[in-house]
Amino acid sequence: MTNNGEVITGIGVGRGLVVGDVRRMPDPLPEPAKTTSSRTADEELHRASKALGETASDLRARGAQAGGLAKEVLDALALMADDSMLLSDAKSRIDSGATAERAVFDAFAGFSATLEAAGGYMAERAGDLGDVANRVIARIMGVSAPGVPHSETPFILVARDLAPADTALLDFDIVRALVTTDGGPTSHTAILAREKGLPAIVGATSANGLADGDTVIVDAGRGEIVVHPTAARIADALADAQSRQMARESATGPGRMADGHEVQLLANVGSAKSAAAAVDAHAEGVGLFRTEFLFLENDSAPAVEVQRAEYAAVFDKFPGQKVVVRVLDAGADKPLSFLTDDGEENPALGRRGIRALLAHENILRAQLTAISQAAAASLAEVWVMAPMIATVEETEIFVGICRELGIHKAGVMIEVPSSAILAKHILEIADFVSIGTNDLTQYTFAADRLLGSVANLQDAWSPAVLRLIREVGLAGELTAKPVGICGEAAADPLLAVVLIGLGVTSLSMSPTALADVRAEISRFTLSEARELAERVLSTRNAADARIAASAVLTQ
Numbered sequence: 016m017t018n019n020g021e022v023i024t025g026i027g028v029g030r031g032l033v034v035g036d037v038r039r040m041p042d043p044l045p046e047p048a049k050t051t052s053s054r055t056a057d058e059e060l061h062r063a064s065k066a067l068g069e070t071a072s073d074l075r076a077r078g079a080q081a082g083g084l085a086k087e088v089l090d091a092l093a094l095m096a097d098d099s100m101l102l103s104d105a106k107s108r109i110d111s112g113a114t115a116e117r118a119v120f121d122a123f124a125g126f127s128a129t130l131e132a133a134g135g136y137m138a139e140r141a142g143d144l145g146d147v148a149n150r151v152i153a154r155i156m157g158v159s160a161p162g163v164p165h166s167e168t169p170f171i172l173v174a175r176d177l178a179p180a181d182t183a184l185l186d187f188d189i190v191r192a193l194v195t196t197d198g199g200p201t202s203h204t205a206i207l208a209r210e211k212g213l214p215a216i217v218g219a220t221s222a223n224g225l226a227d228g229d230t231v232i233v234d235a236g237r238g239e240i241v242v243h244p245t246a247a248r249i250a251d252a253l254a255d256a257q258s259r260q261m262a263r264e265s266a267t268g269p270g271r272m273a274d275g276h277e278v279q280l281l282a283n284v285g286s287a288k289s290a291a292a293a294v295d296a297h298a299e300g301v302g303l304f305r306t307e308f309l310f311l312e313n314d315s316a317p318a319v320e321v322q323r324a325e326y327a328a329v330f331d332k333f334p335g336q337k338v339v340v341r342v343l344d345a346g347a348d349k350p351l352s353f354l355t356d357d358g359e360e361n362p363a364l365g366r367r368g369i370r371a372l373l374a375h376e377n378i379l380r381a382q383l384t385a386i387s388q389a390a391a392a393s394l395a396e397v398w399v400m401a402p403m404i405a406t407v408e409e410t411e412i413f414v415g416i417c418r419e420l421g422i423h424k425a426g427v428m429i430e431v432p433s434s435a436i437l438a439k440h441i442l443e444i445a446d447f448v449s450i451g452t453n454d455l456t457q458y459t460f461a462a463d464r465l466l467g468s469v470a471n472l473q474d475a476w477s478p479a480v481l482r483l484i485r486e487v488g489l490a491g492e493l494t495a496k497p498v499g500i501c502g503e504a505a506a507d508p509l510l511a512v513v514l515i516g517l518g519v520t521s522l523s524m525s526p527t528a529l530a531d532v533r534a535e536i537s538r539f540t541l542s543e544a545r546e547l548a549e550r551v552l553s554t555r556n557a558a559d560a561r562i563a564a565s566a567v568l569t570q
């Protein structure tokens with residue numbers, strides 16, 4: 016139950032504001048009862064295998080309709096429904112008297128436990144399995160699968176959280192905003208919303224009380240949902256939304272604060288296609304070119320010529336502008352079969368990033384050669400950096416090889432607390448650093464960034480993370496060298512201001528986030544950003560840090 020004018024709070028994603036009516040996503044299906052079947056085993060097996068096959072076809076059809084990355088995700092889910100081991104597991108349960116729905120439920124649960132035991136990336140896929148299981152069971156029971164409700168008119172989607180199969184096909188003309196009761200700022204839903212520029216509020220626990228048809232204002236900028244607002248409040252909100260939109264549209268130039276202090280606003284890209292989106296969003300260049308995304312499917316290291324062509328396609332989009340290329344960050348969530356060791360128990364703590372590259376120095380040298388050749392033939396200003404640097408010695412080795420191979424600007428990523436603490440020594444060697452807040456947060460809290468059960472710890476607003484960033488900012492000031500941010504934190508407009516206050520000189524983010532960040536930083540002077548940073552640093556946790564920063568906004 017909700018009351019007129021009640022305000023529900025959560026974590027806002029983006030700066031959008033939308034007024035609309037709620038449609039709730041149905042809750043998950045109840046667990047099928049453990050009753051003994053009254054049908055024959057053959058009948059039950061037919062029900063199970065038919066539902067599994069139909070679910071696989073449905074997922075594939077949705078994938079074909081969506082295309083791109085969504086197709087890959089949905090095809091992978093279809094493979095799970097098609098898995099012959101899963102069907103034979105369900106069959107043996109049916110042979111022992113289980114109903115089709117119970118047999119499928121238990122077979123998926125067994126599959127999921129195996130993935131969870133494998134840890135890391137595999138464990139994250141276990142969540143997707145639950146979604147596939149629900150779809151199959153709904154089919155067996157002849158009820159509609161829990162999923163995004165169908166509607167011809169626009170609505171605000173309220174859900175516990177969204178599964179990849181739900182988000183892949185969201186129609187953004189109909190779904191105007193997302194509200195989730197679970198999930199944090201780095202959940203799948205938040206990342207999708209940021210990518211698509213869709214207003215969202217995640218982790219809004221009290222949104223459980225919202226019902227279909229409730230009119231709400233979703234103000235992502237303030238992290239607030241106003242329930243049954245008065246006409247006057249709606250009018251105020253819409254006027255506010257319009258002025259924010261105008262501020263966004265008028266802010267197309269380079270990143271500049273209210274006092275004229277410049278902060279480069281760059282884009283994160285993984286291909287020539289996303290580089291084009293970065294140009295459209297008026298990025299001042301690229302702050303993170305994730306090269307490993309180009310070679311995820313490769314069985315062997317790509318040849319120098321192949322790499323050179325891929326890099327040139329991105330460089331050519333940024334004549335006269337900076338492109339920061341990251342050498343292959345293989346391992347953990349981004350395994351490359353030609354670089355990643357099999358069988359590590361904790362791949363995120365194993366030989367990933369620079370560790371894998373130094374163990375295969377020929378691959379590192381080939382990549383740097385390709386980058387250097389592509390850079391020489393292009394008008395872009397190419398900088399190169401290494402991921403997962405943990406020590407000063409790794410920095411020395413990497414920068415040394417770069418210099419040998421004709422790379423003019425060689426830097427490192429700060430993603431591990433040790434390198435944040437040693438940033439001054441690192442910056443005495445490297446030409447620049449770029450802070451990867453996704454990994455820095457994961458390693459600060461020892462919390463797997465892919466694991467939903469510890470997602471609450473994956474929050475870069477945490478003063479623990481911000482204090483580490485402060486160390487790096489100070490080191491940048493002392494050595495007069497650039498300090499960038501290229502993790503998700505840079506895409507959070509208010510956090511971006513805090514980061515500038517901590518000494519960061521450039522921000523790199525998904526292209527869709529650029530307009531909001533550009534508009535937000537233009538509202539503050541550098542000294543106000545520093546004041547904001549000081550306030551936030553003295554808080555105890557991420558929630559208090561957000562409150563301390565937001566209090567400044569409402570003053």
Ligand code: PEP
Nearest residue numbers: 451452453454501502503
């Ligand atoms: C990061 O860790 O913040 C980062 C930018 O690198 P990736 O997300 O690719 O690991």
Ligand code: MG
Nearest residue numbers: 430451453454
């Ligand atoms: Mg990283």
